[in-house]
Amino acid sequence: MRPRLLAALSLMAFTAVLLAAQPAHAAKIRVVTTLTDLADFTREVGGDLVEVHSLATGVEDTHGVPMKPSFVPIMNRADLMVLVGFDCEHAFLPALLEASKNPRIQYNHSGYVDCSKGVIPIGVPKSTDHSEGDVHPYGNPHYMLDPVLAKTAVRNICDALVAQAPEHAAEFTHNRDAYLAKLDAKMAEWKKLAEPLKGVKFISYHEEWEYFAKAFGMEAYGTVEIKPGIDPTARHIESLIAGMRADHVTIVIREPQFPERVPRLIAEKTGATLVKLPIMPGGVEHTDTYIEMMDYIVHTLVEAHKT
């Protein structure tokens, strides 16, 4: 048994040496993002100097990206891990980070890029008791749907890239400013387009649209879920429908990762318009970038309001 054991150990060590002696990595900064909007921002700022991989493809729940082991080698070699923050990725990122065995991108290390830095959250719970559902202790994490707050994420990404490669600071800064200017122009356009949406009430499946509502003057009336992460009961749906009728709620938003049956039923019962809106780029067709996604959201809501 012992000679065989020694032979096996020798073979293992030899394999390890071979694998460890891989060619040097390319000069590009390797960035892994949790969601697709962050990947879009990173590409805009980093240009050809970055290699970006998003864990999500766009159709997933922001809290429920599958923990695929195939992510682990990618994260293992990453220079930067860009995330939304506010515990948005609590269900999958901590375990993936642990499995990645990459000290650079662990929490509180230089490669851990929390894009919520500088964002003041809304909906910070007074208590994290589970009677309130799967609450986010740091507040609602869906700030990316407010383009103004998304700009903070762009700046944070730029700062991280500059810290990673100071020699390219001028290029990153120039790209950032150009993209922010583009976002400013689009925001003015979206604001003008969304004028009719001011004061319009809507419901959604999950508490995902609070920042968007605030940015465009809409009113988030309620959610299909009883509490975050808790599925609706018949009593809750009945109560929601009665309230929507009384308060003239005209739009039902269904995020792609949630089933359509209950939102459709509510829309039919209340006469509200049902719309499917992405929560990150790629959530529906023709929304590959953040700007395309926001274009789609604003146009769809304006059209829904007209009907």
Add this chain to the structure above:
Amino acid sequence: MHRNIRFILPALAMLWLAPPLFAQEAARPSLEQKVEELRRQMEDGRKAFEAQTKEMQQKLADLAKPSAPGTGETRPLPPQDVENFRRQMEERQKAFDAWMKEMQRKLDELSKSQTQEESPNDAAIRKAVERIMAEEERKKSSPQTEAQSGVTPEQMQELNEKVDRVAEAQKKTLLSEFNPSIGLVGETIFSYHRRRSDESGSDRPGGFDVFQRSVELNAAASVDPFAKAYVVANAQADPVTGESTLGIEEAALQTTSLPWNLELKAGRFFGEFGRLAYIHDHELPFVNRPLVLAQYIGGESRTDGLQVNWLLPTSHYISWTAGVGNNFGGDSPNPDNPGAYRGFTGLNFWSRLSTYFDLTPNWQLETGVSGLWNPTTEDRGGAIVQPNGVSTLTEKERRLVGADWKLSYVPLRDNQFNRITWGNEVLYGDNHYLSDPDGVPASGDEHTKSVGSTGLYSYLEWKWHRPWSSGFLFDFVENQYDKHDRTYQYSPYITWAISHWNQLRLQYTHTEHAGTSPFHADDAVMLQWAWIIGSHSHGWQQR
């Protein structure tokens, strides 16, 4: 660069503001120019007065010239003319003095204002600079408001209040923040078994039964920048006496920043063997632990030892784990054995190699092979009496290998609502025993015996809504002491996850025995109610 922008922006603003202000300067005289103008006017007035005085004196001299050329005689002036001339001279002098006095007063006033007051242009520049500096300070404290041009004062006020609250909150540090994250898991099993336990071989009594299987207290925190630690203490009721005992299921230190993709774990922990052996009872997909894991490993793969995990530096996921420990398996005996000496071969050695394939974006395949070897085990379990009540077996060497694979359908879009899992694990045990047919030590009939036995489980589970899933578990195991003693189990089950922390599972299990098994077929219905309070996170192994 980003920080310096608060200095650069005001400077740029000043440059931008300055030209128009200078243009206004040209159109409207500055203070200094006014003073200079006054001084110039005073000088000009003085020169003009002196010139006029000289001219008048010249006229007076002309009037006093001789009346006839060459005679040397002067003609006397009329007295009234002399008087008129003298009066004019005095009046001019007085007017000049008054004018000079007025000019001096103006000059003094201007000079005074020049030293005490700020010109309108200077004030405009100062105000512009102050406004820009204040704006930069505000942006510095709340960056996201930078782009909110056009916000109302009310919105700004609200934002400032929020900033203040956040800033204030950041100053607070509670002692409780140093506490580890703590969670408590409870699990109760309500069951009905058709047969008595001595007929079915079950570890639970026949008939109706309520069993508080576990109350687990979990605590975890970082030790320092290089390691984290966790503890799982389990209060469990003794199946025979019913008395609760508090045991430490896990208490381990795990490194977090070793180089070369390495991770070390030391202490008491669930060793990585197979697919479900290192999963806690309440996290299993079904109520009971598969028979083969319960019998061959001894339940959960608990060990006191050291384990190293290596993520191979390849673009494809390959993970290799190896460990050494005193015991291995929750029920594995670990006698104190006073006076005994345990050599290196008396320890358990295990290893696992696993990998993963993305078959499609929605279909996944995970697979692995595992091995467990304890070269010398005679000091562990002692003699085990066989079902005939006479003969005994004493384990001399423990060898176990296994293969597992899990095929999963995990749709990216709605995996919380729709998922299919097909999990399988096969174990082969090749244990060496000292067999004593008459049960009398050193009677001469003892001989070594190897038993090669196989066991497996396979389950198919379908999650059709966020709270609802159902599945079917098939179990087969050959007794590791007698491969002809075979047991089969068939277990359909349905799970209702009321929430992430509150779950009910109903399972029916039909058990069949075959071969040399002394037990009879049984039917059981089990209702498991599991709950979690406090902190609870799923690690990589529980994915």
